[in-house]
Amino acid sequence: MSFFGITRTTLTKDVRLEWRSKDAINAMLFFSLLVVVIFSFSFDPTAEESRRIAGGLVWVAFLFAAIVALNQTWARELRNQVLDAYRVSPAPANALFLAKAFGNFIFVTVLEALMTPLFIVFYKLRALGPTWELLPIAALGTWALVVNGTFFAAISLRTRSREIMLPLLLFPISIPALLGMVNATTAILTGEGSARFWIALLVAYDVVFTIACLLLFETVLEAE
């Protein structure tokens, strides 16, 4: 089986599992809904204020919700020793990593697509800058979260209290990516300044860490 054949098979399997169980997506949706409601209660912002804070709120909600999907990425493979079987098989480790990362990317993108209308309604959002730029920002930002998230989920697999370990490892490293996403989104919502610098930063972050993950994933997978 070719490299991308393995990636596609694993990805299809994960998406099918999620489609039938809807474990992760339901938890993520409900969690970010709660975040929207609670923030909305505690700030009750005007349209002008919400433009300034929404970029931060949206991404923090998505970041926390994404942890749910990321945490179950590898935990599922521990049952029945699936991961051990993968390790002894001749399949390349990176094919598995890419499948998991793409899977998480799909789950988080679905979450964002469903939650964004709610954010717009609750916070009375209307962008003053070029709205279409939000699409590449969302894609780059989501990839920045899931590529490292998938990787660190594999690292935290063999630690005590695995669920809490992932955010502890992921958040400090993700600070530049978060700065990029939040500032780019705010720049477009308020229409003040350009988002170009932050988009370039996100591209750099994505490229650097995608390469790093692909180079080091085999070491991590073998290291358990």
Add this chain to the structure above:
Amino acid sequence: MKRGFSILAIVTALLLSFALYEALIAAPTERTMGDVQRIFYYHVPSAWTAFLLFLINFVASVVFLIRRDTKADILALVTAEVGVVFCTVVMATGPIWARPVWGIWWTWDLRLTLTLVLWLIYVSYLVLRRFSTSSKTPVLAAVLAIFGALDVPLVYFSIWFFRTQHPSPVIGGGGSLDPRMAHVLLINWAAFLCLASLVCWTRFRLEVLEREVEEAQALESLLEGSR
């Protein structure tokens, strides 16, 4: 080995007391800031020492991943631990100085934020080492150290975009420093470097012993079981 350790300990004690005298009494008082400026002799050397230790941690992690040498792993562990301590000193002394001089405890300036993020990354590194149950913790930790190092330039550029408030670097930043002050600063740095090496050395020996004890205990329980 043991003699070298004692010599280093004596040198460190002498240098530290001399540096204390130099920083608190001998160094000239700064014209506008007054005595509070003297914290500079502790703040800057700690920062340089912490960054140097983090650099050693990165190099040791890479060496460990290539050669799988246990000594490199222990070196990475101790430099991260001692580096976090020095980094904490930097972030504790900074606000004490900033409050009277800038009028604020903290600002999201380039160097402050970079130091804070470095501190966060290395704390998460230590948390991983503490919480990991696998026998392959060194490998995972080394990988995390490499990710942390890759993150530094990205953090730098992301914050560089904002206005910077920190006084520009004294060495190589075009700032002018009284030669007497530079002298005191360098003496303090030498003292801090000796102290850091001393602590790292002690911690290194302790870690080696701990691992030997662990191995011996594991062997013992294995023999008990087979009897």
